[in-house]
Every structure is written in structure tokens, then in C-alpha cells.
Amino acid sequence: MTAKLRESDISRPVAAPGATRRMPWRALALPLTALPLLGFLVLPLVALLGRLNLDVLSAQLLSPAVGQTIRLSMMTTLATTLITLLLGTPLAFLLARTQFWGRQAVDTLLDLPMVLPPSVAGIALLIAFGRRGLFGPLLTSLELEIAFTQTAVVMAQLFVAAPFYVKAAAAGFAGVDRELEQSAALDGATRLGGLRYITIPLAWPALFGGMIMTWARALGEFGATIIFAGNFPGRTQTMPLAIYLGFERDLDLALTLAAILLAISFAVLLTVKWMLRQRVGAG
């Protein structure tokens, strides 16, 4: 029954004299197969930064138009993330904890905005909330016009980005051990208290990760925005729109905005990861 342990069963032989002649293929194999994709993802960004004209960059950074675009992007994505947090958390909790009829369907419906091409999302939003859309007459009677406003920008971002948070949060809530909540209840905690002191802190990494994904997706949103909100500098022209039009109008401007977007995204993501690690380490 007990097989004899043979020398070939040991996958990593101890270094023996003459080992330097043996090629370390096994040690290199994994990095070699991992390198192409990593290179492919990094090299275009490096090329982009390399094409930057530093004089133009510093001049553009101070221009009011660029400042306006950055401010618009930051404010709309912030609004989108906050709304997602407020409205998405109950939805995620519902998905994670309750079994209701049609739950699978709702779950799949939430996948759709992530899978749909953004331009389809834009057209759908226009047809639903546009002046002549499904809700058009209702909105007009309330003297609300949504298309071509900053509200439209936030709505477009919300549509494509919110599902990321909801999915992540649902997974996070589902992963919290019910027994912990139950024992807290036994100890006298209210439902809200249990949520605040047990569930949310334990699900926090997933919630935070989902929030960041939503913010990042909202920041890069283009197709739905240009169709539903249109393009107007200072009002609805977010950074991706400005970069797209800048590519046709003024390549240097486009490169500057692209570099700024890159820097902001990188900084935020890095900071967030650091914060997360701190949190997880302390917890």
C-alpha cells in the first residue's frame, strides 16, 4: 500500500555540484508566460507618456478648459459613486440575503449594463428619459429636461458602473458568517447595530473594492455619455470625451488629458489599495 518514495518524486532536487550547468527552465517558465500580457498592458501606456511634449503639458495643465474638464469628471464620478453606495447597498443586501422569486433573473439583469456596449446604454437611456422618450412627457410636465445636462452624465455613469458595486457588495454580504450576526443578536444587538458593527466591517473589503471599480468605470465612461448627455465643454464634456475629440482636433491636448487621467487613476487606485491593506492588516 505504501509506495516507495522514489527520487524522481522529489520535484526540486537539492543543488548538487555541477548544477550550474542545468538550465533553470522551470524557474523561468512561469514568468515567461506571464510577461507577454503584462507587457502588452503596460507598453502602450509607456508609449503614451513617451510621446508627451512636456512644454505643452505644463501649458495645458494651467489652462482653464483642462481644469474645467477635470473638475467635471471628478464631480460627476463622485456623485455617481455616492449614489451607487446609497442605493446599491440595500439592493446588494437584498440579493445576498433573501431568496425571492426571480432572484436569478434580477441577478442576470444586473449583469447586463456591464456587458452591453456603452453606446447601447446611451441609446436606451435616451429612449427612456429623453424628451420624446418613455418618461419624456412626464418629465416635461415636471419641467425637467434630463438629456444634455450634468444629471444625464451622472445617469449614464450610474447605468454602466453601478452593477460593479452591487455585484461585489452582494458577494461580500453573502460571505459574512451568519452565526456572527446571530450571536450578536443574542448578545442584544439590534438589526441596525448588527449591520453596523458586524456585517459591514466584515464585508468592507468587498464593498470598498466594488466602490473603486464603480468609480473607475464611471471615470472612463464615454459611449453612453456622448449619446445621452451630449458633448458641451464645461457642462457635459467629461475627460474621455475631451480626449476623444482632442485626438481629432489637437493631438497634444488629447495626450495631456490622457496623461492626467492616467496619473489620477493610478494615484487613486494606489492610495485605495494602501488604505485597504492598512484596514485589513489592522482588522
Next chain:
Amino acid sequence: MARCLRELAYRRENHMKHRIALWILAIALLLAGCSAPPPAQPTSPPVPAAPAAATTLTVLAAASLSDAFGELGAQFEAANPGVTITYSFAGSQQLAAQILEGAPADVFASANQRQIDAVVAGGRITTGVAQTFARNRLTIVTPPDNPAHIQTLTDLAGPGVKLILADRAVPVGQYSLDLFAKASSLPAYTAAYSPTVLANVVSYEDNVRSVLAKIILGEADAGIVYTSDVALEAAKVRQIAIPDELNTIAIYPIAPIADSQQPELARRFIDYVRSAEGQQILVRYGFIAADL
């Protein structure tokens, strides 16, 4: 004993699984083999004038040319068997940017001279080869029910009017801005006309067809597009003429790309576009014939 039977059952089950797997593999291979029939031998063309091998001509054309060039291409392909025309329609400024970044192309048909000049400056079109092949005029379009009751050019400056224009990098966008500037210089419109109209703009679109699409959808009160764009969608929009003395005549130049792989074919295509037949097709789609 029981263990023996269990082992036998396990082995038979595995044996069955293997057989099924092998059958699936065999069927899959069979289907794969069947789905790739031997390629049909091409018959030699009876007409020796056209090139014998299948060739593709890549034409980059302004968005406003989508429909007219579609038919032009079909006619050209019918007259030249073996030739396939591949189109890329977009705002002329986007196409120019792509060409300057090295996009493969054989012919560039732009909605204004400026984008051709940009490509000439970038070295991908030889100086002086561009020729006019069509002209176009601007027109105001509104949704069929004309919600803002636009009747004349002056109405565009009315309070609360939602106007959509193309971005100034797009030829028709620049033509629109020129139009307003020209109007502002006339006493009938006053100098405040242009800024007031521009304050009514809700969106600057990336190409002329987006402007038209949003007007058809009724999302805005008015837009400025080419008369050729309205020709096909006449039922879906209302057209308001712009006075001739203010209207811009848009000049559309066409040129072969210097490093094209099909210079002869490109030249033939351009000649066809500028021929009587080609001009007729363009006029039918709402363009004005080039003064040839």
C-alpha cells in the same frame, strides 16, 4: 467481494465514459472536416480589361457621404468585377487624424479642404493632387412637429431653443460657426446674434449624422446639417432654408493616398466619382455637382 464489484463497476463506467468521449471526438472531427469544402476554382474572367485578382480599395469618406458613396461603390464594383470597396465613414477630422497616424487607406474624401491640407502637411497626400468632386449646402433641420416653431435663421437665437451643432473640428461644425459669424456682420442680425445662438447650443456632436439622429429623435429643437443629409430622411425632419447670401458652399475634395497599394485603382475610382455618372448619383443624394 463488494470491493471487487465496485471496482468493476467503476472501470466499466470509465470505459463507457471513454467510449462516449471518443465518439464525440470522432463526430467533431468529421464535422470539422465536412464544414471546410475544397475551395472552388475561380474561373478566369472573360473580360481582360479588369484586374484578374480580387483587390480591395479602402476609401475613407466623410460621414455625410455614407449613402451616396454606398451606391457609387456598388456601381463601381459592378463595372469592375473582382474589386471590393471597403469604406470607413466618420467625421473628416477623425479620418484625417487616423490617416496621419498611419491608417491603411487608398482614397480620402473629405468634407472640407482643411482636413485634406492637414494630411498633405503630414505627408500622406501629395501636394496638388486633391480635386473637388462635390459641393454641399447647409440647412436647418427640426423635428417634424417643430416644437420651438423655428421659421427662419433668426429664430435660432430665440430664448430656450435647444440647438445641436457638430463640433468645430468637424467640417459642418466649422461651416455652421462661419455661418453665424457671417450673419452677425449683417445689420439685419446684429452683432449679438452669433453669441446668442451659440448660447443655445446643448451639444457639439462628433459627426453630422449624430446631429441628424438626435433631431430625428426629437431630443433637440434644431440642428444644422447638410442638404444632402436631409435628402434621405426628408420624411423624418422639417427643413428650413438658409438664405443664399449667408449659406456656405461646402467644397468636398478627394485625393489618393500617396503610399496606396492600389494607385491605379484609386485613380480610377476618383475618376468615376468625378465622371458624369458619378456626379449624377451624388446629385440624386442631395449634393451639388462640382463645377467640372
